[in-house]
Amino acid sequence: MKLQKSLIALALAGLSVVSLSAQAHKPWLLPSSTEVEVGRDGTAWVTVDAAISEGLFDIDHQPLKLDGIDITGPGGIKVAPENVNNGKLRNTFDLKLPKAGTYKISLVSQSVFGSYKDKEGNVKRFRGTEESLAKDVPADATEVKLSRTDSRLETFVSTGEVSTDVLKPTGKGLELVPVTHPTELRAGEKATWRFLLDGKPAANQGVSLIPGGVKYRGTLGEIRKTTDANGELTLVLPAAGAYMVSSSWPAAAPQVQGQPPQMPPRRATYSAVLEILPE
Template identity: 30%
Template sequence: MAGRIWATAAMLAVMATAGAASADSPYLRPNVYDATNMDRVTVEAGFTDDIFAGRVAMRSDHWNVFGPGGEVAISDVTYLNQIAVFEVMTPADGTYRISSGRREGRIGKMYRSASQGWRFVGEEAGVTVPEADQVETQSITVADVYVTRGEGREIPAARGVGVEVIPVTHPAEIVEGEDAVFQLLIDGRPVAGQAVTVFREAGRYDGKLVEADLTTGEDGRFTVRPSAPGAYLTLIRYRGEAPAGARTPYQSQSHALTFVAGAQ
């Protein structure tokens, strides 16, 4: 189907969980992005092959929100078949980062493809890989979204662990037709030359699902110019050696950031 992320960008599908969700992409979606005068927001979380249309509920042991008062764990989560739903308290003005936390997924075998870089065994149909060329790998997934109450514009500090995308342009100030700047960090360091795909929710209806295919610059930054108002999602997959102490020597790390562009 033309409206599917998997059909449109198979190279970027996230191998994050076992079973039916193995080809799906993560997302978080709040009911509002501007929480001014609201003491809470409701968030939907899922995996999908059709952007922002949950097909498998996202589960995590590390739900959290980082706001003006610091980081708070989220424990009261309702898991349905296709989505998870929870509330996030926004008691004070400021910017809140809502996150799945680092979700540890399946452990499998990966190898270095001559044409496509690191690939899980089985991702390339009909390819037989010698056992000696395979490395043990674990999937790690993080999904983030920012909501803002009032005029607070301080972005929560980077975690410094794994793959993360930090807004340079404040999420509440992103509008159609203007540049919005983000920065990719891996273990707290900017990474150049990393592929980023930006999806647009409106693509479910007009057929243009991918807003842009980008590459990070020397400072890890990339720039998105939203073509229309609405919700967008940046998706990054980074595969390589795992940090010291990890369960496997290699990791496949995926990060998804949801943001919305306002009208001019």
């Protein structure tokens, strides 16, 4: 029952920036460093933690499944995770960076969930994929309500130098196009980010920036911004540390007391773990 409630919380987390920034369970990919030095043996390695937690970057709930993880490096090279460890509260893997430049680590998913009435008139709820839809919803179902979600979770690391080819958008779902390079963020400096929805500027899009370590501060420490007509926002970067930037589309409809949140026909969510370096 506890796991089921957690999954429901995850599904609803994409409804609004408010829900993403509340103390709901959040999935994350946290690299040991975003600026990776080459070792004495001439190779560069980074370790990535993957988990779902209530406290951001706290290991307090369950591991994040790594099925479908995509790691792209400079020049479009594909890199496979190594030394994958599946733990009780988190998963980890090592990543060898064979070329100088910037790498993007992504988990992208498309899901379908909703409800229907069976032939006895009972309301049934489900969550699956486009491929499983025919199995999830019987042919004789009535009052079928569907909501499709495109989710993207990312982080970035660089070694030797930075590159920009992995920052090109795919044109699908909600995406961050970092005008300021994501591994060159320093406290006190300005950063500009552009958000796109299906390749077009995501205007008036709410964005949340949350630092890890809330259990040591006692406050969330969230920064909220809204994009302009070009889908861009600029902010002065706060103190050094690991942060999650997140956004979701569309904004949530007002909730009616005593009823579950209304699910739009389509939702798109984006989250990325970024490291802000000292001045």
